[in-house]
Amino acid sequence: MVDITHKSNTHRIAIAEATVVFGSAETAQAIRENRVPKGDVFEMSRAAGLLGIKKTPDLLPDCHPLPIEAASVNYELSDAQIRVEVRVETIYKTGVEVEAMHGASVVALNLYDMLKPIDKGIEIRNIRLLEKRGGKSDIHRN
């Protein structure tokens, strides 16, 4: 695990996204009409994602444990897919990109897990970092 003892605290923000692409045109409709048998996919996946963000250093060997000071999960549902956006903030010596990416991945996997009884063709696409601020170099993508 990289030595960060000499670094100083800065306010760091990372935003990651994941896309869950439906296999069937009915899936978006079932979600909108709240007819998914396993329950409310957005709220359950938010809970899983918030817990997942905090478990990142438990899963990735080189990842420093750090104080997550803000986290949120947002969704954009269209006919073909759900776009998941996860934002994580800390005031610490190292960034939260991997935490945001891991959160996005857990949310996407939970959407997959809850939707697979009604849609066998679901895929997770493009888990990627959208934005990163507060470290040596900032990143901002469209």
Place this chain on the structure above:
Amino acid sequence: MVDITHKSNTHRIAIAEATVVFGSAETAQAIRENRVPKGDVFEMSRAAGLLGIKKTPDLLPDCHPLPIEAASVNYELSDAQIRVEVRVETIYKTGVEVEAMHGASVVALNLYDMLKPIDKGIEIRNIRLLEKRGGKSDIHRN
């Protein structure tokens, strides 16, 4: 969590893949020449992935805990990307698709985490189920 008390054990296999796409043409070279500062990306990520497979029910609320009886992580490195393939087997009442997908996602995230010091443009693409056998319906994709 869906009631599976009435189901019977069958031998179930699931294979999932994830793709880690490089942002820089140098990344594949650095991996081949074992010059990644954080160490051996394939072995470390395999360890993370095997642990991640077992932690799936800890992260996804509706996922049943089950006996993982075989698991492996394989890699295909090309100039532009690493393709990760995770295979999981159980003899149980429910399948291991989500476990395989979660394993592939953790391996991909760990590759991302180890490679980001040398490549800022890495993305994770297409976490998807390739194969599923032993349940009510089989799936096989190319």
Place this chain on the structure above:
Amino acid sequence: MVDITHKSNTHRIAIAEATVVFGSAETAQAIRENRVPKGDVFEMSRAAGLLGIKKTPDLLPDCHPLPIEAASVNYELSDAQIRVEVRVETIYKTGVEVEAMHGASVVALNLYDMLKPIDKGIEIRNIRLLEKRGGKSDIHRN
């Protein structure tokens, strides 16, 4: 941990309840009108509870790890309180009472955590086993 090697599998069901008593008469109204700032208390707490049920042997030293084969969380909201009911099933050598009690306790704590910004007087009352079937002796309470 008690030796259960000689016992045989039976279908076991346990139902536990917990009661979350409000300190303010406004709380039930805020929940009904979906005005709790931290989000949907029922869905988020269900996710936490399902994960909590599975983590029971991780928290209680003498508790056997076992295959949770069905689990559900139900709510009754009245003006003064939420009654939480958690049902857990397994086919195994030992029962799931403690898992159901732990699930009810985690759900209640999460309701407390989400509601405390709007109600400082919340208390958790009466975490208890309502029903237990499939072991040496059955329990059924009203």
Place this chain on the structure above:
Amino acid sequence: MVDITHKSNTHRIAIAEATVVFGSAETAQAIRENRVPKGDVFEMSRAAGLLGIKKTPDLLPDCHPLPIEAASVNYELSDAQIRVEVRVETIYKTGVEVEAMHGASVVALNLYDMLKPIDKGIEIRNIRLLEKRGGKSDIHRN
């Protein structure tokens, strides 16, 4: 998870209690005479409770991970019940009420788990916050 990036560290203390009510008059006697088959209920449950306090953000989605800087578990045994008192301290941006409540709940559940072989009527009552200091508003109950 609520944004606490702008808050400043203060020394925070929370004390929570839980009550484990016996179903049988013999139970207190068995504890006093150290005749509980599963072992020393107070020491084992203290260990479970201290670990439980630290696992709170792992179980509750909205709970911030924070540095637990002091924690203790105390007991009052009477003929009819055990009163559990859990005290947690931190120097951080947010309080430790839920940690103290979760600790009290895990201690109570472990007492239940260890005592149920000798007492089928045990219930957990009144998990509640007794005291909270160091945040915007203090709480003190009798």
Place this chain on the structure above:
Amino acid sequence: MVDITHKSNTHRIAIAEATVVFGSAETAQAIRENRVPKGDVFEMSRAAGLLGIKKTPDLLPDCHPLPIEAASVNYELSDAQIRVEVRVETIYKTGVEVEAMHGASVVALNLYDMLKPIDKGIEIRNIRLLEKRGGKSDIHRN
């Protein structure tokens, strides 16, 4: 993780030991007179060890998750050391040696952690398998 899908269940037992050697002649006396400031070292370490046994597949990548069906922790205190013996049983396709070894190691570490305020010279020696039964080959050491 090695493929065990084709194997059949047998009753498996493993016993491992660890030795905690004191740096000071006073330590055994402090334990006997119950004067260790951090509390009852045997009961607290038993709780930690039982939880540790169950967490083995969470820590070791190649270790199969399996149903721990019996576990116990025993101690022999002499003037110079504590000998820890951990016994684990399962009825499953693979053995519990590593679980017993991990349990012994966690018990020893917790003894170390609780005793270090009164003895700076403590060491852990000889974590080893004493006995293993129920698999292809049995082991028995003196």
Place this chain on the structure above:
Amino acid sequence: MVDITHKSNTHRIAIAEATVVFGSAETAQAIRENRVPKGDVFEMSRAAGLLGIKKTPDLLPDCHPLPIEAASVNYELSDAQIRVEVRVETIYKTGVEVEAMHGASVVALNLYDMLKPIDKGIEIRNIRLLEKRGGKSDIHRN
């Protein structure tokens, strides 16, 4: 858990070692020639050890959660044994000795787990603290 609220942050370093002694003269050779069937023992065990260091407060009741700011795992392979050295650093109010000792123990157990298919006589010896700096008293051993 000992009260550390009044202490101040210092840079703390701890180095612990564990020794894995082979039962067979062939084992060192198999490692050198990369012929261990379970894979690269050094890289996999490093991953397990880094995760294990971070899980220490999850396993030991009295251990404070703290920010691990640097960690490394090194090996010395000779014909008869592997010596494992784990170094951990933090800037915090309490030291990381137990974290380093736990890391060394997890690395040693994972070496044991990976090597036992080819060597039935492996033992773990001498998990001990080599060095400790930054607290009230320093320790340095040869």
